[in-house]
Amino acid sequence: MVTRIVATEVARRAGSRARKTARAVQSHATRAASGILGLAGERMTKVDTAWLRMDSPSNLMVIVGVWTLKPGISYAELCKRVEERLLKYNRFRQRVVEDAAGATWVEDAEFDIANQVVREKLPKAKGATQQQALQKRVGELAMEPLDRAHPLWRIHLVEDYEGGSALIVRIHHCIADGIALISVTMSLVDGGAAPPERRRKQAPSNPEEWIADTLIKPFTDISVKALGKMGEGAAKSLEMLRDPQQGLSSSFDVAKVGLQLVNDAAALLLMPDDSKTRLKGKPGRSKRVAWCPPVPLEEVKAVGKALNCSINDVLLSCVAGAIGEYLRELGDDVDGQEIRAMVPVNLRPMEQAYKLGNRFGLVPLVLPIGIQNPIERVYEVRRRMNALKGSTQPVLAFLTLALSGLLIKPAQDAITSMFGRKTTAVMTNVPGPREKLKFLGSTIEQTLFWVPQSGDIGLGVSILSYGGGVQFGVITDTTLCPDPQKIIDQFEPEFGKLSVVTLMLPWGE
Known part of the structure; x- marks a missing residue:
């Protein structure tokens, strides 16, 4: 005793x-x-550090967005709204200081709203429309580095654009991912609210809590919620990391998710290099952007319902068709070919989007650009999308980025280069508000954005639903694709083909 x-x-x-x-x-x-x-400040997470260090001469890690507004807005009103709403987020008042071990967020003692919000005047080129001039300027700004002596964002106001105004917004990816930036956007618009006050986090009381809080919990919290939507079994198994007692009662589930993780890791590592099309190669140092008029969302929904496919299936099929037709018109034989696009997958609870930072993974989606029959192509896209459900690849990609943030720059570049060899495009598909938003009393008529491409990837595709329409945009490296408008011009005809063929099908079956 x-x-x-x-x-x-x-x-x-x-x-x-x-x-x-x-x-x-x-x-x-x-x-x-x-x-x-x-310096006193907040240490940058390893994932955000990875994005900070990923800038290259061919690809800057800057998210670029465009708003067109009617009627126009004034510079003074814009500055006031930014000061009232955007600066409530600490990140937009802070600059970044790098060191050998990573980076730190530090308050910018010389912060000046005039450095961050600037006037932009579009050149008047002979025979060019204002939209073409805006597209050219957006492409130029996509390759203009942000000043690291100040916060890594900038807003450019074109006060006179097509009877209204246009905003070009540039935000470095180390500040936030696309989902988080939607939360920022919603705080800026009329009626938007400032971000919730953060509660100070209590320090862990013992070593076990410290390890769980620092290493395990950030992974499992976001993973379980994301995988819950993709695969119930995987999510249930990852839940065991947070509750080992629950896991002990189901070793089969542990083995199952372990096998899934091993298989998905092998699939990522052993993925062959992507198809060699003219869209794949060594990019240069200039970009171009293009976009088309919105396609009515109700029409997209109707086609999807008739074919028993999702809206995503329909849109991705049209993207594959547009790229395929673009290459055919240039004389390339793409029959039977396919290209791989990396698609971001959100790994955060939506109620935490205001916290900024990067909480997303990547999943490789193969686009069947060689299938000309629109019905056959949309069903092939649906099959491939269904095959991704239950995959843990987004989580593995997130962990890979976290790991690369711990490594020296050459090692991180090697990881980025590996993804670049296996991918032709980065593609985003984001659902936006159903009704058009107001900003400073003006209507936001169009909203577009492009996420950065990393490594040697030279093609970015964005799909955004907003105000009852679906907006399709492309950003390309001019060495690999000098005129992205030629891809854009194929998107609406591809959707038209799919709509007509759908109407011709026997709906009673």
């Missing part, structure tokens, strides 16, 4: 020493990280 009491007391004291040691180590690490170069 005495021996047991002594042993218990020794264990208790050892645990107490371990907890104190862990807290001291954690405190020292925090002071060391935030005190580098004598």
Whole structure:
């Protein structure tokens, strides 16, 4: 009995020493990280650090967005709204200071709204429309680095654009991903609310909590919610990481998710290099963007319902058809060919989007550009999309980015290069508000955005539903695709073909 009491007391004291040691180590690490170069600030996450370091001469990691508004807005009103709403987010007042171990968010002591919000005047080129002039300028700004002496974002106001105004917004990817930036957008528009106040996080009380809080919980929280939508079994198994007692009762589920993770990791690593089309190669140092008029969302829904396909299936099929037709018109034989696009997958609860940062994974989607029959192509896209359900690849890609943020730049570049060889495009598909929004009393008529391409990827495709329409946009490297409008011009005809053929099908069957 005495021996047991002594042993218990020794264990208790050892645990107490371990907890104190862990807290001291954690405190020292925090002071060391935030005190580098004598600066006080918040340490950047490893995933965000990976995006910060991913800039290259051919691809800057900058998200570019465009709003067109009617009637026009004034520069003074815009600055006031940005100061009232956008600067409520700490990240938009902070600059980035890099060091050998990573980077730190630091308040910009010289912050000036005039540096961040600027006037833009479009050149008047002979024979060019204002839209073409705006597209040219957006392409130029996509390759103009943001000033690292100040916060990594900038808003350009074109005060006179097609009877209204246009905004070009540039935000470095290290600040936030696309889903988080939608939350930012919703706070800027008329009626929008400032981000919720953050509660100060309490420090973990013991080493086990510290490990779980630092390493395991950030992974499982976002993974379980995301995988819950893709595969119930995978989500249930990952839930066990947060509740081991629950996991002990179902070793079969643990084995199942373990096998899924192994298979998906092997699939990512052993993925062959992508098809060699003219869209694949070494990019140069200039970009072009293009977009088309919105396609009515109700028409897209009707086609999807008639074919028993999702809206995504229909839109992605049209993207594949547009790229295929573009290459055929240039004389390329693409019959039977396919290209791979990396598609971002959100890994965060939507109610936490205001926290900014990057919480998304990537999943490779193969687009059958060689199938000309629109019905056959949409069903092939549906088959491929269904095959991705239950995949843990988005989570693995997220962890790969987190790992690369820990590595030196050459090692990170090697990882980025690997993804670049296996991919032709980056594609985003984001559902936006059903009704058109107001900004400073004006109507946002169109909203477009392009996420950056990494490594040697030279094609970016964006699909955004907004105000009852679906907006399709493309950004390309001019060395690989000098005129992205030629891809855009194929999108609406491809949807038209699919609509006509759908109407001709026997609907009673």
